[in-house]
Amino acid sequence: MATTHLYLFLLLILSSAASSSSDISSLFDFATTLTNADRLNWDTIQKPLCNDDGNSSDWTGVLCKNGAINGLRLENMSLSGTINATALVPLRLFSLSLLNNSFSGPFPADVKKLTRLRRLFLSRNNFSGAIPDKAFIGMAALREVDLANNGFVGKIPNSLIRVQLTNLTVQNNQFEGKIPDFWQEGLVANFSSNRLRGAIPDVLSYEDASMFSGNLGLCGLPLSPCPKIWYRKTAFIAAASAAAGVALISILLLLWRRRRTRPMRYQKSVNHFKSEATKAESIAADAIHNKAEEQGKIHFVRSGRERFELEDLLKAAAEVLGSGSFGSSYKALLLTGKPYVVRRFKQMSNVGKEEFYHHMRKLGRVTHPNLLPLVGFYYKKEEKLLISDFVENGSLASHLHGKRKPDQPGLDWPTRLRIVKGVARGLAHLYAEFPSLALPHGHLKSSNVLLDGAFEAVVSDYALAPVINRDHAQEFMVAHKSPESMQSDKVTRKTDVWSLGILILEVLTGRFPANYLKSGRGPGADLATWVNSVVREEWTGEVFDKEMGLGRSCEGQMLRLLKIGMCCCESNVEKRWGMEEAAARIEELKEREGDEDYSSYASEGEGYSSASRAVTDDDFSFSRAS
Structure with a gap:
């Protein structure tokens, strides 16, 4: 001894x-x-x-x-x-x-x-x-x-x-x-x-x-209050303020009155919605006083934030952002100069008022740099408004699939890797924050990954599964397009990992996943199936989006992320990685071969496995065809 x-x-x-x-x-x-x-x-x-x-x-x-x-x-x-x-x-x-x-x-x-x-x-x-x-x-x-x-x-x-x-x-x-x-x-x-x-x-x-x-x-506090009419004097804001809030009032009334919304694959033109607002202007003028009596109170769920009333939103300059499977959204620029995004939901009556309030307060306690904070909500039995911060660079989907200006470059590989890491960190935090929730996110897709001024990922629309109507959730939520949901209409704690895998493949290939669409259920409607077929048959770089700026120094790391995405998309839930494993593997990736890892999460134990190791070919269920 x-x-x-x-x-x-x-x-x-x-x-x-x-x-x-x-x-x-x-x-x-x-x-x-x-x-x-x-x-x-x-x-x-x-x-x-x-x-x-x-x-x-x-x-x-x-x-x-x-x-x-x-x-x-x-x-x-x-x-x-x-x-x-x-x-x-x-x-x-x-x-x-x-x-x-x-x-x-x-x-x-x-x-x-x-x-x-x-x-x-x-x-x-x-x-x-x-x-x-x-x-x-x-x-x-x-x-x-x-x-x-x-x-x-x-x-x-x-x-x-x-x-x-x-x-x-x-x-x-x-x-x-x-x-x-x-x-x-x-x-x-x-x-x-x-x-x-x-x-x-x-x-x-x-x-x-x-x-x-x-x-x-x-x-503003702790100094003198900002003037009521203070805001950034850009041409757009000046034009919007001249309208004295008419556009927003009209849009609100339209959203309240519309009985059906049509899912959008990409963001619609702002001009289209402005024309709708103009048509509704006379309706707004007649109905605004009646609506005032029906207006409820905005409930704020986060301390230390600006307080305002629904009337302030009605007076704000408005810009419609789009409409999707969950509801419509618009940007409201308050007179204080602070922009917010207001989402309107009609298919959110799955729980009673007290349970809804309780869940919103839980969401208000979620704080992480890669998660969009819920600021407040407006409750009405037939519909709800959720209020959050405005994120300036739009969604990941718009950058991957939207039309860009000729001189506007696509997202390069380092930026895409950083985005994926941010998404994984945000998801890992949600898994820790909601240990008993089957779907800590539930609707993870590229249009729900926003990009801030530094092109860091900010994940939105998370943890709404408990309050979304079940039939609507099964028809539209991404989690219900997973293999386990298609086979048995069941979801597990690993279902969000499958959604993460599809997102990773979308980021790497630049292809829009049919999984996101309402009709995206069924055999063959899976980006993972396409990637797996290309990898098995050719094993070339053809699967990667050329706009990433391919280079020999980063192909190895791209391939590792591709393999991680495929492991997250494993159709057998028992063999699929859990969230902790997926996040740890993603965190180990570098921009190029030989780089020092530029993130401390895995090494410092901030929500990731301390036993994480380097990714090798033997860790994955598929390999190069001979």
């Missing part, structure tokens, strides 16, 4: 020494691009990076925990030069502080490769220029960001709303435009002394007013 213990001890020492040697090499690679690096003692010290206690180091600025380096604190050292963040990727850093140095030039673009970072401090340097909107994409573990006292210009990056920030400091720069629509409750932030304008997001309304001082035109 003693011999065995000694052997294991020696293995541990050798493994630690090899790891330390690799980490030291990474540190020296990082230091070679720094000016004034002689202020570090790295080239003179011979000790291991971490001392015997495992939680301290004699190396300048090196932070250790449990015997491994986990951060760099290089502060107040007059350092300058180039920040080679790529060299630091192997170190598994959780914090990086370079505050109060002399770094200049643009924001270091490769910082986003440090996907495990929780804290990034770059304040009190001489950085300048605009920070790319996608600068923080993939940094899912990020919690604290300090960019204060630099010379940054342009807009505050929207990618910061894709992480669960707790602290943000950007004061004393030259940032302009609006403050991003942060959703993170409890966020502590300082935006003072910039050039910011517009309404302060609701989630920041409890901050001290000093955190917003010294800007050009911020308004």
